[in-house]
Amino acid sequence: MDMNDCLFCKIAADKIPSRKVYEDEIFCAFHDIKPAAPIHMLVIPRRHIATLSDCAPEDAPLLGKMILLIAQLAAQLGIAYRGGNTNDTGFRMVINTGPGGGQEVYHLHAHLLGGKRPWSRMG
Numbered sequence: 001m002d003m004n005d006c007l008f009c010k011i012a013a014d015k016i017p018s019r020k021v022y023e024d025e026i027f028c029a030f031h032d033i034k035p036a037a038p039i040h041m042l043v044i045p046r047r048h049i050a051t052l053s054d055c056a057p058e059d060a061p062l063l064g065k066m067i068l069l070i071a072q073l074a075a076q077l078g079i080a081y082r083g084g085n086t087n088d089t090g091f092r093m094v095i096n097t098g099p100g101g102g103q104e105v106y107h108l109h110a111h112l113l114g115g116k117r118p119w120s121r122m123g
C-alpha cells in the first residue's frame, strides 16, 4: 500500500478532516466516523504500520504506549475502571487484524469503545 493512499496516514497528517481528541509526535486519536458505541475513538501511530501482524519486537514500546494511551483517554472520557464501590463502567479495546479479524483500514489502529449498552456492533 502506498502511504499516500492510506486513509489514516492522511488523517494523521490533517490532509483529510477528523475529530481529533488527542495528538502527540507518535500518536493521534480521533472519533470513529461510524460509532458503534456511545464512546468510540480510534488511536493510531503516526507511522504507517498496516496491521498488528506486521509489528516486530522493536515495536513493543510503541504498542505498550498505545495501550497506555487508550487507558489515559478512557480516564479522560470518564469510562476508566477503578473498581471498588464506584459506578465505573470500564471500556473495550479492540485491534481488528486482517480479513479474519474484520480489519477494513490497513493502518494499525486500536478501537476504544465504551458507554451505555447495547452497542450497534463490536459489543
Ligand code: AMP
Binding pocket: 007, 018, 031, 032, 033, 034, 035, 042, 095, 096, 102, 103, 104, 105, 106
Ligand atoms: P477496522 O474494521 O478495525 O479496520 O475499523 C476501521 C474503522 O475506521 C471503522 O470503525 C470505521 O467506521 C472507521 N473509519 C473509516 N473511515 C473513517 C474516517 N474517515 N474517520 C474516522 N473513522 C473512520
Ligand code: ZN
Binding pocket: 003, 006, 007, 008, 009, 010, 047, 048, 049, 106, 107
Ligand atoms: Zn497509513
